[in-house]
Amino acid sequence: MRLLILTGRIEGCGIGMYAKHLAAHLSRVGVDVVLGCVGDGKGGWVSDEDGVRVVRIDVRRGVGMWDVLDRWKPEVVHIQYPSSESLALYLFYKALKRFYRRVPIVTTLHERPNSWRVWPIVWGAKVVISPRWAKLMWGWKIATMKRMVHIANASMLPSAKVGRGGREKLREKWGVGKKKLVLSFGFLTPANETELLFQICDVRKHRLVVSGRAFEQTEAYHAALRDRCGEYGWDAAEVFCGYLDGQRLSDLMEVSDAIVLPYRDGGDDWNTSLLAAMEHETFKLTTSKKRRGYESETNTYYARIGDLDEMKKALERYIGVRGGDVRQGRQWEDVASEHMEVYGRYMNVIEWCEAVERS
Template sequence: MRILIVTGSYPPMRCGVGDYTHRLVESLSINSNNKIAVLTSIKAGNQKGNYFKFPIIKKWSIFEVFTYLSFLKKWQPDVVHIQFPTQGYGTGLLPWCIPLINFFCRIKTVQTWHEGYKFKFFLVTLLKSIVPSCLIFVRENYVKNNLGMLFRWMVRGKEIFYLPSASAMPVANLTEREFYEIKEYYLAKQNRLIVFFGFVYPIKGVDLLFSIANPEIDQIVIAGNIDYESNYSKKILSVAKSEAWFGKVTITGFLPASKISELLSVADAVILPFRNGGGDWNTSFHAAMLNNSFVITTSNSTHGYDSAKKTYFAEVDNIDEMKAALEKHCAAPRKYSKSKIGEVDQWEIIANKHEIIYKRTLNHSKISKKIK
């Protein structure tokens, strides 16, 4: 079977969905006998892997349809699996049309929807929904919680599956000496290390860190890209330079995955105060858990402390609740513990479930709503 994965972003491009797709493709290429290819943006470069990589799309505008059709004819996939959305697509119309193009080319389509859709996306969502295709959601109860009534009508009668995500970051394998050296480096003479990592956007709630953490004892590390020209980033920088927080905030910019994992493995608390709610769909959340971090995040469906996940799920924008959770569950500094290397590879499980979907989609079989 020939599987084509379509994504607008792919490492070294910076995008959470791109990182997710990379981990999926890597696992599929190792654990499957199928031929796997990735069609992505030119900016992704030509790094080699155990699969075919075609970074040939300049822009994802509708004018690239001929590039896409030419590629389909050349590579002849049996199933096309497209990821929605990715930052690499930009405002291009082509990705939304790919399921329709595949239908007329008699190629089976699988779609993964990572985000919900608002009414302004109605027409383009209709474009990718009006033809037969299998839908994969990384969020539990996605249709109920993330789609309005009109959008629910679009997906009615389609094969729908919930496949939870996993960490896009590796496990840090630090010695005890390395653990304390790295922690001391980031702490900068404060007592407690508070970490956020990812894109610095308003929806991520990064500004809330300064209200949740305590400047008397905390050092905040923001590990991720920051657009120094945006009003939101200027707001973050202004608070970081204020009298209360001056010298107690580190903004690292982009870090390699291995360095992010090391930071997570020494953090006293990882705070992800997403304004759209976090949860098992988020690869950042999984990366923190994989590195045995205590996590505070938000949720629209789960509430309170989950001891198995070392995670407190708070109400969105509830600063007082997140502040109280930090003081209650992170009173003492984190101590060294061995990494979780040797645990079951969640991406292998996820890849195996995808392969089942690909095979049965190709064979016109009805797939069980729950894949074990």
Template structure:
């Protein structure tokens, strides 16, 4: 908003005004938040969900105020049915009152909008805007020669397949399947290394098991290179170095997966999971395997892994675009 010249009460000289009124989400504090909103007299109040803290009351209260602000609600997570504790009360989804009371809804995935529209006629009447998020990782500017130099510095022999894994290492991300994939490639006489762009310190039983497995297996001990925490530029460069990024999410990829978006923006080949599996999508340079189908992932790596595409060959979504799409929606609401 600042770079677009849209400055107002909460945004002066590029610095947003923070109102330190949310000490907790007790009902007493909800009243304090409402008073602060009314005093500020905004044109639009934008709520970001998921959260259970609002008690489903803030949005409905603002919605019934005479000459109150327009209320926009963003749903960032997949929606699910949640039966009410009282069988005669209609509350099919979490935060239903807030969603039903909004003047507009923003979703980050088309499937979220389809779910909402299937709930009730009331939901179908509320304007619903699809605004996907962007990646927080920039696009690497490494040249082909610079990529070779990074590989040399990492001690990776020529002809070795370079795979990357980016993100937190925990069970839902399926990192154990990455190790399985490395073993399958080794059995197929494919030399490969995996660069882990994240920390693997044995802080929980899952990570401890992974470290034990790596240390006790000569193939994995040689192939797994844990680079630890890196800044955003270094993450981009190491993704750009790889022939493939392997992201075997246990519950499948969805549009808010930052690691997937970061890899997608680099133009590298990605192996991930989805339900249903979609196979190789050439325009995206992504192979979508069934969750847990490690053989299919390994075969996809063998078939499609390659140096990254040029930046001009694929669209890169920016946060500027995200902001502009929000502004267009806000303007329509105020017309």
């Protein structure tokens, strides 16, 4: 099978990293896959990145969508939506639907789009990451007879490699001292409610570290975060450490006293950051629309969204507690296998149509 996966940028983008992980594991089972990155500003033909063939699609540098289609002649096109380049992906989607009808398009919906103009791509989705979206769109599936599947997510971080003697050394490196180390990570966007950390944590008791990257669209928000940080007595230069690669972030999670993820829409099994945190014994504090209170099985406290008092009390009570079932969670081999079933379903439809035409 020749597969083209389309996404926005890879570096610093959760959906882009998801696409890269998916491409890597599909290639291991024999899929001839190319990952097309739209508008990341680099341009150029194929490069091999961690075993994944990547093509940077940038019309300004002479690498357009039709160039990629003519060169690889994919049997399936898989769009990851939304992304850092949502509008460009939407335009490609519309063009493919109109001019490239012979190839099935599979669209994965990761999050709710921020513009009504792109809702046609939502209604055409074949895969959803969030079970909440699967439930919300059941009426549309019935009305249009479209098949949609929920494919659960998996962690994108490696296992921690902190030895017995490495824990204290790493904490010393981060200047923890006698304080408790509180870690938050993810993209610096309003949806992650990073500004709440400055009130949930206590500057006198906690060493707060925020790992994340801001996009061009969120630079103003990032600047406001740094200003807000100072208003509550924190030193922004110490709090914000920038982007940490997977291994360093996993090691830091392992030696932290608490991981705090105060999401605006609540955390769930679709969130790769929360899934990664679940693979550590470190205490986790997050928000949820359904779950409430402390769950010893995962050493996680689920607070009401935006409830600062509840989150403060939970952090004070459970910080430093270690435990829970930290067995390795869902594997990417499972994610790839379920995608193969989706691709096969739509390829069979195309093959059947071609057979009818030939007859």
